Amino acid sequence: MTTTAARTxxxxxxxxTTPTPVPKPRRRSRRRGAIxxxxxxxxxxxMIIAVAVVLGPLLWQLGTALKGAGEAxxxxxxxxxxxxxxxxxxxxxxxxVPLGRYLLNSGAxxxxxxxxxxxxxxxxxxxxxxxPFRGRALYIGVLxxxxxxxxxxxxxxxxxxxxxxxxxxxLLGVVLPQAVSIVSILxxxxxxxxxxxxxxxxxxxDGAGAVRTFWSxxxxxxxxxxxxxxxxxxxxxxxxxxxPLVILSDPANYPVNVGVQFLAGAFxxxxxxxxxxxxxxxxxxxxxxxxxxxxVFTGLAEGALKG
Amino acid sequence: MQRKTRTISLAAATAAAVAVALSGCGLGSGTGAEADxxxxxxxxxxxxxxxxxxxxxxxxxxxxxxxxxxxxxxxVKWTDIPSDQAARKVxxxxxxxxxxxxxxxxxxxxxxxxxDSRVLDMSVQAADLQDRYVASAWESFDYGATxxxxxxxxxxxxxxxxxxxxxxxxxxxxxxxxxxxxxxxSKEIAEKTGKAGFQPTSIGFPNYLLSLGVPLVNxxxxxxxxxxxxxEEFLQNLADLYTDGGIPADSVTAAQRTEIDTFSQGExxxxxxxxxxxxxxxxxxPQVFDAITIDQPLGAQESTTWxxxxxxxxxxxxxxxxxxxxxxxxxxxxxxxxxxAEQSSVFPSTAESLQDPFFSAEPTDAATQARGIVAAxxxxxxxxxxPPAVDAEYANTLWSSVQTAITGETPVKDALAAAQTQxxxxxxxxxx
Numbered sequence: 001m002t003t004t005a006a007r008t009x010x011x012x013x014x015x016x017t018t019p020t021p022v023p024k025p026r027r028r029s030r031r032r033g034a035i036x037x038x039x040x041x042x043x044x045x046x047m048i049i050a051v052a053v054v055l056g057p058l059l060w061q062l063g064t065a066l067k068g069a070g071e072a073x074x075x076x077x078x079x080x081x082x083x084x085x086x087x088x089x090x091x092x093x094x095x096x097v098p099l100g101r102y103l104l105n106s107g108a109x110x111x112x113x114x115x116x117x118x119x120x121x122x123x124x125x126x127x128x129x130x131x132p133f134r135g136r137a138l139y140i141g142v143l144x145x146x147x148x149x150x151x152x153x154x155x156x157x158x159x160x161x162x163x164x165x166x167x168x169x170x171l172l173g174v175v176l177p178q179a180v181s182i183v184s185i186l187x188x189x190x191x192x193x194x195x196x197x198x199x200x201x202x203x204x205x206d207g208a209g210a211v212r213t214f215w216s217x218x219x220x221x222x223x224x225x226x227x228x229x230x231x232x233x234x235x236x237x238x239x240x241x242x243x244p245l246v247i248l249s250d251p252a253n254y255p256v257n258v259g260v261q262f263l264a265g266a267f268x269x270x271x272x273x274x275x276x277x278x279x280x281x282x283x284x285x286x287x288x289x290x291x292x293x294x295x296v297f298t299g300l301a302e303g304a305l306k307g
Numbered sequence: 308m309q310r311k312t313r314t315i316s317l318a319a320a321t322a323a324a325v326a327v328a329l330s331g332c333g334l335g336s337g338t339g340a341e342a343d344x345x346x347x348x349x350x351x352x353x354x355x356x357x358x359x360x361x362x363x364x365x366x367x368x369x370x371x372x373x374x375x376x377x378x379x380x381x382x383v384k385w386t387d388i389p390s391d392q393a394a395r396k397v398x399x400x401x402x403x404x405x406x407x408x409x410x411x412x413x414x415x416x417x418x419x420x421x422x423d424s425r426v427l428d429m430s431v432q433a434a435d436l437q438d439r440y441v442a443s444a445w446e447s448f449d450y451g452a453t454x455x456x457x458x459x460x461x462x463x464x465x466x467x468x469x470x471x472x473x474x475x476x477x478x479x480x481x482x483x484x485x486x487x488x489x490x491x492x493s494k495e496i497a498e499k500t501g502k503a504g505f506q507p508t509s510i511g512f513p514n515y516l517l518s519l520g521v522p523l524v525n526x527x528x529x530x531x532x533x534x535x536x537x538x539e540e541f542l543q544n545l546a547d548l549y550t551d552g553g554i555p556a557d558s559v560t561a562a563q564r565t566e567i568d569t570f571s572q573g574e575x576x577x578x579x580x581x582x583x584x585x586x587x588x589x590x591x592x593p594q595v596f597d598a599i600t601i602d603q604p605l606g607a608q609e610s611t612t613w614x615x616x617x618x619x620x621x622x623x624x625x626x627x628x629x630x631x632x633x634x635x636x637x638x639x640x641x642x643x644x645x646x647x648a649e650q651s652s653v654f655p656s657t658a659e660s661l662q663d664p665f666f667s668a669e670p671t672d673a674a675t676q677a678r679g680i681v682a683a684x685x686x687x688x689x690x691x692x693x694p695p696a697v698d699a700e701y702a703n704t705l706w707s708s709v710q711t712a713i714t715g716e717t718p719v720k721d722a723l724a725a726a727q728t729q730x731x732x733x734x735x736x737x738x739x
Binding site for chain 2: 070071072073074075096097152155156159160163168241242245246249250251258261262265267268269270271272
């Protein structure tokens with residue numbers, strides 16, 4: 001507020017030199033915290049550019065997915081609006097490969113992934129943030145050190161362990177190695193750290209035990225971070241490609257990311273059907289995100305508080 | 308106290324990281340004697356293909372059924388994997404000892420296994436079958452340590468596709484028959500139409516040099532040979548062509564679009580590729596497809612046309628090698644290969660199948676015309692197997708060196724010398 005006042009002060013004194021009446025109302029409105037027409041225009045232009053950058057490729061893909069068999073899909077930018085629109089490509093995406101089956105597999109993997117992530121990240125994060133125990137710093141150190149390892153590095157050892165457990169070619173085998181992500185643990189730890197000690201002490205004074213405090217006091221306070229972990233867990237599970245490919249051998253178990261690859265091969269690569277399948281695959285993550293959007297933004301703010 | 312724990316934790320973290328890094332090593336090392344293939348043909352085997360589903364579901368399933376009924380007591384479990392990341396999956400499976408019993412792999416993806424003697428040597432296991440296959444296919448799987456690492460299965464070899472609309476616009480020059488001519492015609496196309504002649508690729512580059520008589524590697528694949536006068540002249544011409552706009556500018560710098568993409572977009576006049584790509588062009592660019600004319604592949608007269616072979620390999624770790632080899636022999640038989648070719652745009656590696664009237668029939672469209680040309684070229688020995696040491700890794704290393712020469716940033720001579728040094732290092736690292 002003070003900076004705005006300071007900035008406008010000199011321009012008021014220089015007002016007499018500019019005879020046009022236009023600047024005056026603008027300055028007034030600015031003082032009230034509103035924005036002037038020029039700034040408004042700039043903001044709109046920037047927003048339109050941002051939307052075009054984000055939505056443009058998606059709309060282009062939608063255009064391609066709706067094109068009929070006789071239309072070219074190549075060219076830059078080519079014809080963006082199909083002249084002979086058809087929904088047939090979406091049907092073909094389901095019949096050319098068992099896309100429904102793949103979606104179910106991915107759904108199951110994602111559901112398990114989110115459940116494991118929520119459970120393990122919340123408990124681990126809580127312990128690391130609020131329960132003092134021997135070796136806590138060491139535990140965090142190990143977590144941080146391994147967080148930087150790309151999955152490819154531990155691919156073979158993970159494969160051996162998972163096989164050793166007899167989980168090859170099972171959905172559980174796909175989920176377990178990434179049942180909890182280190183980022184999720186750290187997000188939850190930060191969230192629990194941000195809760196004032198007084199709240200916990202007050203709960204103890206009122207006679208709440210550790211479990212009760214965790215469940216009724218702590219968990220509701222970090223709802224936003226839980227949403228963040230849920231979304232992260234969902235995206236991680238949904239986006240997996242290399243690991244399911246390595247651990248699964250029965251194509252009937254493939255998740256959708258591996259499955260849609262079969263639409264684009266050396267013998268056939270119909271961009272319309274590929275686009276249609278890609279759009280279908282995109283829907284579940286979008287739904288999850290929109291459903292949890294409000295909580296996610298609070299969650300990001302929670303993390304920022306303690307930053 | 309606080310400081311002490313921190314030191315400990317740091318040490319432990321380092322130890323953990325090192326342990327994790329080390330755990331990848333020391334697995335699946337070395338190989339013992341050749342697996343036993345004398346056993347009875349029975350029991351269950353796993354069979355892995357590279358992205359043949361869903362196009363060939365019917366064919367593969369029928370072939371498996373036939374094999375199972377001809378060999379009572381056998382079961383073949385088929386898995387199909389996407390070709391994207393196939394190399395990684397194979398290397399992970401190899402390290403973990405979980406390779407399938409029969410693997411369909413192209414010569415480049417099979418190379419690491421072949422060099423390390425991790426697959427059965429078919430020149431030992433199936434020596435009597437050599438005459439069944441065309442020579443360039445049989446030779447495609449010679450990795451030194453394993454003389455024939457796979458039974459040749461289907462082949463892919465190119466034809467020259469021209470965008471007749473662009474060629475006419477440029478005054479209808481004759482179709483090029485060699486890479487040298489391709490560069491000349493491309494210049495003409497660029498001058499008259501403003502479009503590019505063709506798009507050079509990293510995978511294609513070794514083929515260009517090989518076709519010009521550059522050996523690429525010495526006899527025992529221990530040293531690279533790319534710095535020759537022929538290579539220098541070709542690379543210089545390519546660099547000049549780049550300046551003239553004869554190749555798409557982004558093909559050297561960014562390579563976001565494949566050579567199929569630029570051709571489909573009508574931005575290049577020529578495309579040398581396998582007939583299987585015709586369908587993809589038809590699907591995505593019907594107008595360009597209608598303008599395609601088919602000609603002999605480049606280097607056809609000198610018998611230097613490239614060929615990519617897929618083979619069926621059996622890993623040393625196979626528990627049922629007898630059945631695995633029997634199945635590989637069955638699937639690569641002339642009858643079965645002909646049946647596969649009849650429903651697809653790939654080519655059999657068996658000489659007998661290539662003589663079938665199916666290939667010599669009077670062409671009715673671009674696809675049948677291309678089929679006839681490639682089959683004749685394969686049967687007449689018009690194709691040349693790439694030295695197996697020249698795999699994707701070799702091609703990428705070579706390409707990254709010549710890229711800057713094409714764009715004119717480094718002198719051609721320097722780029723080739725640098726490439727030769729790097730490639731020799733690469734080949735040496737494989738020997739050890």
